[in-house]
Amino acid sequence: MTVDASRVTALSRYRVAARERLIVALDFPSLAEAAEMVGRLAPVVSWFKVGSELFTAAGPDAVAMVRAYGGKVFLDLKYHDIPNTVHRAVAAAGRLGVVMLNVHIAGGEAVLRAAIEASQSLSGPRPLVLGVTVLTSDETDVGAVVKSARLARACGLHGVIASAREAAAIKKACGEEFIVVTPGIRPSGWPGDDQRRTTTPAAAIREGSDYLVVGRPITAETDPRFAAETVLAEIESAPRADSWRAR
Ligand code: C5P
Numbered sequence: 604m605t606v607d608a609s610r611v612t613a614l615s616r617y618r619v620a621a622r623e624r625l626i627v628a629l630d631f632p633s634l635a636e637a638a639e640m641v642g643r644l645a646p647v648v649s650w651f652k653v654g655s656e657l658f659t660a661a662g663p664d665a666v667a668m669v670r671a672y673g674g675k676v677f678l679d680l681k682y683h684d685i686p687n688t689v690h691r692a693v694a695a696a697g698r699l700g701v702v703m704l705n706v707h708i709a710g711g712e713a714v715l716r717a718a719i720e721a722s723q724s725l726s727g728p729r730p731l732v733l734g735v736t737v738l739t740s741d742e743t744d745v746g747a748v749v750k751s752a753r754l755a756r757a758c759g760l761h762g763v764i765a766s767a768r769e770a771a772a773i774k775k776a777c778g779e780e781f782i783v784v785t786p787g788i789r790p791s792g793w794p795g796d797d798q799r800r801t802t803t804p805a806a807a808i809r810e811g812s813d814y815l816v817v818g819r820p821i822t823a824e825t826d827p828r829f830a831a832e833t834v835l836a837e838i839e840s841a842p843r844a845d846s847w848r849a850r
Contacts (some may be wrong), residue, residue, distance in 0.1 A: 629641065651676060686717035734755035744802070748769040817834055
């Protein structure tokens, strides 16, 4: 896997195939269960998210497993520590071959700069470094999210994790190239679970989100591949209006 961050960033400018926008969250307690899901989804899904649960249970093997299926990994460990530790963690993640990872913007400027510097110092492909604004399980106001996105942008991060409700305002404040990754996606008819700031796939695309993270609405379904294809069809048919330009 030799996806270069600069190439992925550039994708946001063009009409991107729906499967380039969908990231399936592998929230599983074991490598075996995650691998079973990736095996079912890999024919239609390109991106998988490895988060705290799976990485704690399976470690770097989880990343290697997704890569062995030809998938791209978003390592969602939300680093929040002193700058030196975050620097070293980002470098270690990069060496595993992850394409995207994240740090808490609340860690502050020195941490954000350490994270991006670590990515840039890698000799191989450099992972995209995204900042976590406010978790989509919390309520928040758009202004607070945009403020933290601005800080991330100023420190050189590639983008942020934010709900679609803030995507348009973030694009307006930080520019089209600045990536917005949106979890808390719920196809119509799905319950919100523990998420608060939820949106449908079509609404997220319309608002300017570049990547959609979808977990349970795909992985908890009896036919996850069909569920993924349904989400992909919704992404594909959603008009990407760049509506943030007019605001
Ligand atoms: O199952 P569901 O679709 O709610 O999964 C959402 C995924 O996105 C979870 O793995 C969660 O940890 C992650 N996430 C989030 N909010 C963030 C960052 C990541 O919900 N701000």
